[in-house]
Amino acid sequence: MEGRIFGIETEYGCLTTGIDSNLNPEQISQKVKDHIFLSQKYGILDMHYRGRDEPPGNGGFLFNGGRLYMDLGHVEYATPECTGLFDLVALDQAGDLLVQTALDQIDPTAETSFIKNNVDHYTGATFGCHENYLVKREVPFSQVVLPAMLPFFVTRQIFAGAGRVGTHIDPYEGEDTGLERADYQISQRADHIVTEVYQWIQFSRAIINSRDEPLADWNQFRRLHLLIGDSNMSQYATALKVGTTSIVIKLLEEGIIPDISLADAVVSTRQISRDTSCRSEILLENGNYTTALDIQRSYLELSERHLRGIDRESDWVLDEWRFVLDGLTHDLNSLVDRIDWIAKKKLIERFMEAESLDWNDPWLKSLDLEYHNLNKSRGLYFDLLEHGRMKRIIDEKYIARSLEIPPLNTRAAARSRIMYGLNQQRSRYAIDWDSVYVEGDYHVNLDDPFLVYEKIADDFVAECLRGRHLEAFEDHWEALTESEKDKMDSTQYEIEHKWLRKESELIEKRIVIEDEMSRQRKELCYYNQDFQPDLWKVVEVKYRNQLEEIDWLLSDLNVKKNNELSLKGKK
16 A cells, blocks of 8 residues: 555464473473574574563564564564555465464474464463554644544454454453443454553553654654554455555545544443444444444545545455445345454354354353464364355465565565575674664664665675675785884785685675575565465575585685694794
8 A cells, every 4th residue: 555554463372282292382482483583494583682571582583574573471473564455464474374384393293273363261361463554753643643543443343353252351340341241242352452542562451552663764754553453364354454544544644534532432442342233332522422333434435535546455445445334234244254253253153053052151262262273274264264265365375475575665675685694694683673783883774664775785785794804904904004014924914815815705706696696586586476485495595505605615714724824823
């Protein structure tokens, strides 16, 4: 979508059911993280502290531009910066594939599952799905963005909710919330949201996190960090929730402000979640009542009026937005292949009918979790998908491609290019979303997420690989006075100079190979819609072998240099 950067962070729950397992969920998650970086080599680990709770090795950036790390005992995956909805969906599901494949390879017989949902029925633990959107700094955030977005986020769950069995009662709130229990809810997060806006993520879960951390140029951007969203299995639902949100942000940036205010956003969130008819009347600040459907239609109509035709993806979102709202109004069954909460509810109801169960049966909570199981042989969503009962908007090749290939049109491509270069050397580095530091005083800024930094990234990799050893050695010699040179051992200088020249020649060859490898990746991966992962693997092996040969020659060269210097010393 034009002019918008967005991404998704997903926290994965880990369930262990095998009685023979000696590992708890946190230990399994650690092993999966290590396997992804150290065995599968899908990225490079952090070598520095990112915070008190993120020591070296806690996580790292991936070659697809994303990031994977441990967060409070569970695996978290963040997609790279995207401007395209379908890129985002592919990269989001690439994270699912990444962690599940690693788990399968560690122990294919283990009774362990990664669950892509937001609540553990048995422990009360919650897992976040955080959306991120860059907003223009010039738009008043507190005065415009927050008030205008809250009604949209509260009601968006009617098509973005993942569905859940039962109700969560906060022990600190008790039963006196003014809301009845529900057998089935639209949203998993609704019962766990306690305030509208809050700065910190771990405490007082809010609809919107207000921490000002753009991870980009502070003068141009602000990041909208959203906490209320559910983790979607449906490709369609993921695209629609991010697409509609991006469009509403665009409205606000254009100065078009919907005149809607809720009396209590938190209460409305829970009220809407409990009403699967989507017709519950919620109280507005002006004392009137309306429905979630009516609020969503008001945002849609404004968007249709002002933003129709700006780009193809936005038009797709507007068309599907209207289709979904019409389906929620007239026929929920028309959306059973697109919206998670509807698909899961229908699946559970069929099971209840077949087994003569009611909503109080604990079996249903287990069934609820299995809808989100990332193991394709056990996950109920994947069973629906395989039998054509869930709508695909991207294919498996697109997802496989996104395991290693970043979006072409954002800075993620540059970060990936630099990481491939750093992976071939032994220098210490510090990688972040908007910058890369390498020992030896090498640094590159990537503070505009819309730029690909292609030449800058290539030049930076070449500079880091080349180093300045030979140049510095020669400059040092030239800076010496004649009397100082007379005191130096010229033979030792000549030996070291000879081997440094040879080293520089080999490094130059390495740079040429790196550049050619980068060009081939772009041709095979970036620009090829019918991407063949196996074909890239064959090409990659060729270049890896060449790089390994140069590494061996560099190592051998260093041995020969030391031997010659040692013999000279003995003489």
